[in-house]
Amino acid sequence: MTDDDSGAMRHRAWTIAAAFHEPADYDVPSAPQFEGAVGDGGELRLLDDDGRLVLTAGVPVRARR
Structure with missing residues (x-):
């Protein structure tokens, strides 16, 4: 691998x-867990335990599971 x-x-x-x-x-x-935050422009930001940015979603949408 x-x-x-x-x-x-x-x-x-x-x-x-x-x-x-x-x-x-x-x-x-x-599984990893991330803190979520909403930026000033409405984007969703996922941060690791150290506060480092892991992922940004510019246009987040709700999904039904």
């Missing part, structure tokens, strides 16, 4: 482990 593939592999592992309700029991790392 290369660094580029790690996100895809974690996504697959989280999905499988979530079906069994205890990902930690399968040595699956917990």
Whole structure:
């Protein structure tokens, strides 16, 4: 697995482990959690624990799950 593939592999592992309700029991790392903030222009900004910008959504829309 290369660094580029790690996100895809974690996504697959989280999905499988979530079906069994205890990902930690399968040595699956917990999914990252980010703080959300709305910028002055209305964009959604996701920040890591250190306050560094991870993702910006310029035109966020609500999605029904």
